[in-house]
Amino acid sequence: MTEYFKLQFKMLNRRILDFGMPPLIGYLVVLLVFGATTGYLFSITEYAGYLCVLVALGFTSRLSEPKRNDFLKSIFNQRRYLTLRLLENLLCSLPFLIVLLYHGFLTEALLLILGVILGGLFHFNTNLNTTIPTPFGRKPFEYVIGFRTTFFIFPFAYLITAIAISTGNFNLGIASMALIALVCMSYYSKPENEYFVWNFALSPKRFLLVKIKSCLLNFTLLSIPNMLALSFFFPSNSPIVALSFLVCCIYLATIVLAKYSVFPNEPGLAQEILVGISFVMPLILVATIPLFYSQSVTKLKAILE
Amino acid sequence: MISITNLSKFYGSNQVLNAVNLEFGKGAVHGIVGENGAGKTTLFRCIAGLETYEGQISSDFDKLKNHLGLLPTDPFFFAKITGKEYIQLLVNSRQLKLKNTEDRNVFDLPLDQYVSTYSTGMKKKLALTAILLQENEVFILDEPFNGVDLQSNFVLVEIIKKLRSLDKTVIISSHIFSTLADTCDKIHLMKNGEMVKVAEQKDFGVLETEMKDFTIGNRIEKLDLK
Numbered sequence A: 001m002t003e004y005f006k007l008q009f010k011m012l013n014r015r016i017l018d019f020g021m022p023p024l025i026g027y028l029v030v031l032l033v034f035g036a037t038t039g040y041l042f043s044i045t046e047y048a049g050y051l052c053v054l055v056a057l058g059f060t061s062r063l064s065e066p067k068r069n070d071f072l073k074s075i076f077n078q079r080r081y082l083t084l085r086l087l088e089n090l091l092c093s094l095p096f097l098i099v100l101l102y103h104g105f106l107t108e109a110l111l112l113i114l115g116v117i118l119g120g121l122f123h124f125n126t127n128l129n130t131t132i133p134t135p136f137g138r139k140p141f142e143y144v145i146g147f148r149t150t151f152f153i154f155p156f157a158y159l160i161t162a163i164a165i166s167t168g169n170f171n172l173g174i175a176s177m178a179l180i181a182l183v184c185m186s187y188y189s190k191p192e193n194e195y196f197v198w199n200f201a202l203s204p205k206r207f208l209l210v211k212i213k214s215c216l217l218n219f220t221l222l223s224i225p226n227m228l229a230l231s232f233f234f235p236s237n238s239p240i241v242a243l244s245f246l247v248c249c250i251y252l253a254t255i256v257l258a259k260y261s262v263f264p265n266e267p268g269l270a271q272e273i274l275v276g277i278s279f280v281m282p283l284i285l286v287a288t289i290p291l292f293y294s295q296s297v298t299k300l301k302a303i304l305e
Numbered sequence B: 001m002i003s004i005t006n007l008s009k010f011y012g013s014n015q016v017l018n019a020v021n022l023e024f025g026k027g028a029v030h031g032i033v034g035e036n037g038a039g040k041t042t043l044f045r046c047i048a049g050l051e052t053y054e055g056q057i058s059s060d061f062d063k064l065k066n067h068l069g070l071l072p073t074d075p076f077f078f079a080k081i082t083g084k085e086y087i088q089l090l091v092n093s094r095q096l097k098l099k100n101t102e103d104r105n106v107f108d109l110p111l112d113q114y115v116s117t118y119s120t121g122m123k124k125k126l127a128l129t130a131i132l133l134q135e136n137e138v139f140i141l142d143e144p145f146n147g148v149d150l151q152s153n154f155v156l157v158e159i160i161k162k163l164r165s166l167d168k169t170v171i172i173s174s175h176i177f178s179t180l181a182d183t184c185d186k187i188h189l190m191k192n193g194e195m196v197k198v199a200e201q202k203d204f205g206v207l208e209t210e211m212k213d214f215t216i217g218n219r220i221e222k223l224d225l226k
Helices: A002-018 A023-044 A048-064 A066-075 A078-102 A106-121 A142-150 A153-167 A170-186 A204-233 A235-261 A269-280 A282-304 B040-048 B083-092 B120-133 B150-165 B177-183 B201-216 B219-223
Strands: B002-011 B014-024 B028-034 B054-059 B068-071 B138-142 B169-173 B186-191 B194-200
Touching: A002 A023, A002 A078, A023 A048, A023 A078, A023 A170, A048 A066, A048 A078, A048 A106, A066 A078, A078 A106, A142 A170, A142 A204, A153 A170, A153 A204, A170 A204, A170 A235, A204 A235, A204 A282, A235 A269, A235 A282, A269 A282, B002 B040, B014 B040, B014 B194, B028 B040, B028 B150, B028 B177, B040 B068, B040 B138, B040 B169, B068 B120, B083 B120, B120 B150, B150 B169, B150 B177, B177 B201, B186 B201, B194 B201, B201 B219
Parallel strands: B028 B169, B028 B186, B068 B138, B138 B169
Antiparallel strands: B002 B014, B002 B054, B186 B194
């Protein structure tokens, strides 16, 4: 079992090296980003504890994939397998547990421990063969696949908006909209097989326009319930709702461009840093968007022309 | 018409295609045969513009790729996408509108199910259906018969014949000589990145015998089976 964890550690280090940074620096960056994000989260909403539990369970649930677990079962005996699963789940959720305890969220911490133990003992098939209906079937593929993977987040986001309305916490409602935007951004984190770009009978510029247009239209569809509810219950803040929506759209377009700026490769450290800086300093977008756009056109020319 | 002149391709210092000269005419089915690693797939990728190369590939079209349906040996599919959505994606990419997908479901595929639940043969049939619905003028089918059941093989052969009658250009690679002999007007033999022989329909039998003799040689004796 020690060998297994040593191997996992090696694989993690290789991943960080693939990002182009030494593992030690990588761990430090992750720690800083995690600290800053959770700190910010706890400062803006009293529901941060629940969010923390959900995100941690989301992470650990990825370790419960049936294929992965079948493989582990074929290597280890039942007792070792269960110990290993519990240990890796606890290790993955440890940062979140520390944060919860630090902020005094004892109940949520216990809830998380219970969740990861259950997740370790049972595994859940997240690859259901039942076709989940989506409203995006006519324009595959990013939102079709993304929605089917993350569909459970949307009712949760709308619930947050409902809580925001019932408690009169407008910022929480905006955070819910940002959550939807972040989820939509994740649909563009990996490049598709070049065959699906090659097939387009479009120029690179038209191709990018089509991709951005469909991304924003689909995001609008998912955000409409939030926007309408917030504008209705906080009428004086309607301009802020519209502005927030616009900001989300700009960032979504940036993410689409960032993806194709290195196509067919996966966005690397350089793109992530640029996007990260753009989140902190939105003015940087004035330079980031044209840069990603021109890089995308160059990369797509090789495939589309 | 697609014309290939002195086409060469290197992966580092490894030459995969060596000064290939070929012509693929309209209304004809061209077969490409050769051992694994002979360069067939690389040749197809060069024609499709998915690889950089030395030499020239010209066609009657302004942009050949926009009129080309490519069926890869092992088509790629996304997880959590249905057969119908896959077809929609490929048809959309050519700015075409598709209605009544079910009516065009020539292989009776379960189009509302995730492609991940399909067998290898079903995936191949889906990918083929999608490129057929793209209304292409040129088709490159890399191992179209692999993993496909006998009944669908019959359908596939008839589809290829229909494409020829519609004046389309069809290029097929296959390891199953009999299916190529049934469908092709010409068969090109590739070896180590070079085109070593072209056979017309009347010479297919001779080509097959030559290939067998050359390929088998004394290999079986090497095993020293007892």
